[in-house]
Amino acid sequence: MFLSSKNRWLFIALVCFLPLIVILLDIANNNLGADPIQTLHIRLGDWSLRFLWLTLTITPLQTITKWRKMADYRQMLGMVAFFYASLHVLVYILVDHGLDWHLIAIDILESPYIWLGVLAYSIIFALAISSPKFGKKLLGKNWKKLHRFIYLAAIAAIIHYYWQLKGNMAEPLFYLILIFLLFGFRIAVWIKNRQLHKMMIPSTRKIRVKTVQRPLEVKKTTAPSKSIQHELVIEEVDEQ
Amino acid sequence: MIIKTHKDIPSSDITDPLIFKQRRQIIKAMMGSLAAGAAGVSASSALAETKSVWTDLPKANVPAESLIATPADIVKNHTNYYEFTFNKTDATQLAQRLPTDPWSVEISGEVEKPAVYHLEDILSQQSLQEYIYRFRCVEAWSMVVPWIGFPLMNLLKIAKPLSSAQFVQFTSIYDPKTMPNQRDNAMLEWPYVEGLRIDEAMHPLTILAAGMYGERMPKQNGAPLRLVVPWKYGFKSIKAIVKIELVKKPPVTTWNKFAPNDYGFYSNVNPEVPHPRWSQNSERQLGSGFFTPRRKTELFNGYGSQVASLYSDMDLRHFF
Numbered sequence: 251m252f253l254s255s256k257n258r259w260l261f262i263a264l265v266c267f268l269p270l271i272v273i274l275l276d277i278a279n280n281n282l283g284a285d286p287i288q289t290l291h292i293r294l295g296d297w298s299l300r301f302l303w304l305t306l307t308i309t310p311l312q313t314i315t316k317w318r319k320m321a322d323y324r325q326m327l328g329m330v331a332f333f334y335a336s337l338h339v340l341v342y343i344l345v346d347h348g349l350d351w352h353l354i355a356i357d358i359l360e361s362p363y364i365w366l367g368v369l370a371y372s373i374i375f376a377l378a379i380s381s382p383k384f385g386k387k388l389l390g391k392n393w394k395k396l397h398r399f400i401y402l403a404a405i406a407a408i409i410h411y412y413w414q415l416k417g418n419m420a421e422p423l424f425y426l427i428l429i430f431l432l433f434g435f436r437i438a439v440w441i442k443n444r445q446l447h448k449m450m451i452p453s454t455r456k457i458r459v460k461t462v463q464r465p466l467e468v469k470k471t472t473a474p475s476k477s478i479q480h481e482l483v484i485e486e487v488d489e490q
Numbered sequence: 491m492i493i494k495t496h497k498d499i500p501s502s503d504i505t506d507p508l509i510f511k512q513r514r515q516i517i518k519a520m521m522g523s524l525a526a527g528a529a530g531v532s533a534s535s536a537l538a539e540t541k542s543v544w545t546d547l548p549k550a551n552v553p554a555e556s557l558i559a560t561p562a563d564i565v566k567n568h569t570n571y572y573e574f575t576f577n578k579t580d581a582t583q584l585a586q587r588l589p590t591d592p593w594s595v596e597i598s599g600e601v602e603k604p605a606v607y608h609l610e611d612i613l614s615q616q617s618l619q620e621y622i623y624r625f626r627c628v629e630a631w632s633m634v635v636p637w638i639g640f641p642l643m644n645l646l647k648i649a650k651p652l653s654s655a656q657f658v659q660f661t662s663i664y665d666p667k668t669m670p671n672q673r674d675n676a677m678l679e680w681p682y683v684e685g686l687r688i689d690e691a692m693h694p695l696t697i698l699a700a701g702m703y704g705e706r707m708p709k710q711n712g713a714p715l716r717l718v719v720p721w722k723y724g725f726k727s728i729k730a731i732v733k734i735e736l737v738k739k740p741p742v743t744t745w746n747k748f749a750p751n752d753y754g755f756y757s758n759v760n761p762e763v764p765h766p767r768w769s770q771n772s773e774r775q776l777g778s779g780f781f782t783p784r785r786k787t788e789l790f791n792g793y794g795s796q797v798a799s800l801y802s803d804m805d806l807r808h809f810f
Contacts, residue, residue, distance in 0.1 A: 283579060284568030284776050285631055348773065348783045353772055360769035413767040416570075416629060 262323060266330040269297045270337075285345050294338040299407055301331035302374075303428055306404060310435040325381055328400070332378040335371055363413030366406040373403035405431055505522040543706055544638050550619040552695060553644055553796065557622045560633040560777040562703040568776060569710045570627070570728065572678060573662070585710040587668040589732065593714045599735035601661075602650035613700055615648070616640035620704075622698055623720035625727075626759045626791045632773040633784040637718050638707075639699035646736070653686070655733055655736035660684045660717055663730045678744050684717065684728040685741030685755065690740040695720055695793060698731070721790040722795050723757045754810040758801070759791035763810045 270469040274292055276282050282289040311317075347354045358364050377397055379385065386393050408425055571581035595612065598604040617637055626632045646658070664681035666673040672680040690696060699718045700707055707713040712729025719726050725745050735741075745753035752766055761771045772784040790797050801809070 284564040285578075285774065286780065288631070345780055346784065348781060350783065353784060356771045358767045360764040360771060361767065363767045396553055 259326075262326070266301070266327070269293075269334075278351035287341070290341050290345070291338065294334050294341060295411065298334035298338055299325055299333050299411065299425060301334060302400075302404055302407065303425065303432070305331055306429075306432045308401065310432060310439075313439060315437075329378060329381065332374050335374055339371055363410055364414065366410040370403045370410060371398045373406070377403075401433070418467075491664055498735055499627070500637075503786045517630070533703075538712055544618060544704055547620045547638060547704075549619055550621045550697075552621055552623070553793065554622045557624065557634045559622060559636045559703070560775075564777050565635055565702065565707050567712065568633075570629075570725070571710055571712075572676075573672050573680065573682065575671070575712075580709045581784075582708075584670070585708075585713075587645050588663070588665065588709050588713075590709060590714040590730070591670070591733075595715065595731060597645070598733070598735045599737050600652040601646075602652060602654035606675075609700075612715075613771045614721060616644055618700070621699070621718070623695075623718060623719075624791050624793075625718075625720070625724055626773060626787065628723040628725060628753070628757070628765065628770075630768065630770060630773050630787075632785065632787075633776045635702055635718075635805055637697065637699040638701035639697040639718065641694050642698050642717070643694065645698060645734075646691065647655065650737070651736050654738055656688055657740050658686050658688060658739050658742035659733075659735045659737050660728045660731050661733040661735070661766055663732045678748055681732075682728060682744045683741060684726055685743050686719065686726075687800075688736070690719070690797075693797060693800065721759060721793040723753075723759060725753070726757050756801075756804065756806075756809050758789075758810075759787060760789055760806055760810070761787040762789070763807055786809075 273290070277286075277290075280286075287324045305324055305327040308320050308327065343349060343354060343412070358368065377400060380389060380393065380396060389396060408429060411425065497724050529554045567582050568578050569581045569585075570578060571585055574581045574584040593609040594606050595609060596604075596606045618640055621637045621639060623635060623637060624632060642658075643796050660683065662682040663669075664672060666680075669680075671677065686696070697718050699712075699716050700714060702708075704712060707716065712727075715731050717727045717731065742754055743755060745757075746755050759770070772789055773787050775782065775785050788794070
């Protein structure tokens with residue numbers, strides 16, 4: 251690429267925060283339209299979704315282009331998605347509801363679309379705090395399992411988007427198609443891997459265990475014994 | 491980030507127009523306790539700048555408490571006019587294509603005198619008044635709008651409804667040439683249809699509006715003639731009416747047909763009956779500052795003392 255590695259990081263970081271800068275300028279210039287809080291909800295939620303989708307795109311892109319370096323950016327993009335989601339939640343709690351927990355409780359209880367938002371954010375929150383290296387170390391094998399929940403978060407987020415609409419579905423439809431493509435890709439890879447697996451590894455070996463009874467060889471010095479030595483014989487069986 | 495905070499006028503249930511309020515605060519600071527009168531002064535001077543066709547209209551005798559109108563700019567640029575667009579700001583421009591002059595309204599069905607009226611004839615027969623009403627959208631935002639209009643009942647009486655007339659069905663204009671979503675058959679079934687029970691239609695709070703903020707109705711807000719039923723969600727207040735039919739059976743209304751579990755025939759504002767996917771417990775008041783608290787939504791949008799008796803024997807959860 252045209253930039254050195256360090257500059258590339260800086261460039262990507264700047265691009266990630268550009269939407270926030272635009273939003274802040276619009277707030278300062280009172281440029282958010284007739285329902286500014288709703289505009290903030292939608293803009294922050296949209297950017298969170300977009301970065302979540304970018305995060306999910308990295309692995310397929312990597313598989314297709316064989317450009318391994320991209321994985322380095324995956325964590326960063328995920329954190330940016332988490333950042334915008336957090337702002338989205340903060341605007342809901344602090345600005346829209348002015349920290350009125352009673353109002354918030356009723357709103358959440360009565361709004362199924364928010365249940366899915368809460369689910370998506372809880373997952374992304376857990377992923378974000380377990381994202382640094384020490385989280386990886388701490389969780390070991392479970393880390394990967396935990397981070398697969400990003401797919402559940404993505405589905406919950408898209409339904410969250412759908413359900414707050416009165417009816418028009420155009421933009422979420424775009425996201426939905428995207429997520430089906432991403433899922434489709436992963437399923438295709440999974441099926442392909444399974445087939446490869448079948449072809450390359452010989453069929454599993456079955457082991458039959460027999461016990462054979464044989465009289466103990468009697469040592470000359472000792473009295474004959476009735477004890478029997480059990481010898482294990484392991485036979486490999488080719489199962490065809 | 492610039493965060494504008496300001497103290498509310500004591501009454502908690504008014505939409506505070508930010509701009510007017512800031513002016514008022516300056517005046518307050520300068521003149522001390524003249525605040526009460528200042529609201530009227532600044533509002534009328536702002537109106538004088540625009541072309542007003544109806545000045546000094548009498549205020550209708552409707553409950554208005556201390557309602558302060560939302561800044562006109564917001565009301566004119568935040569509309570759900572799905573015939574043109576699903577976007578609330580774009581309708582402002584797109585709707586300008588709709589020809590609204592001349593305009594006629596057909597009144598038919600279960601009436602003694604079915605007729606087609608020119609809009610100008612209707613308006614010249616009616617004494618127009620200003621009605622300052624809360625307007626609560628099913629999407630949980632609200633505004634306060636000074637409509638100019640007359641009670642629907644006054645028009646219906648001219649047509650003389652028969653005793654068989656149990657409901658009133660309203661139909662919007664069908665003009666696919668100027669309305670893109672009608673041309674594309676997008677989403678809803680066109681033309682837009684709404685309906686009221688006859689007693690709701692004859693209620694003095696139910697009006698037909700031909701203007702707002704002292705002016706002719708802007709096209710994006712439903713010109714030249716729209717319904718306003720202040721105790722129901724906004725989508726009941728149908729725009730650009732061309733036909734009013736008195737009918738025996740409940741009309742099949744547009745949103746109800748589109749999603750019967752989401753949007754009922756009555757659609758009375760009710761904080762206790764949530765939409766299947768979101769709460770109706772509170773509302774964002776447009777035109778208020780970033781940190782102005784949400785307004786607790788009131789049953790019948792605050793018009794309960796006038797209209798609750800219409801529904802006294804009904805389970806409002808069932809007839810939502």
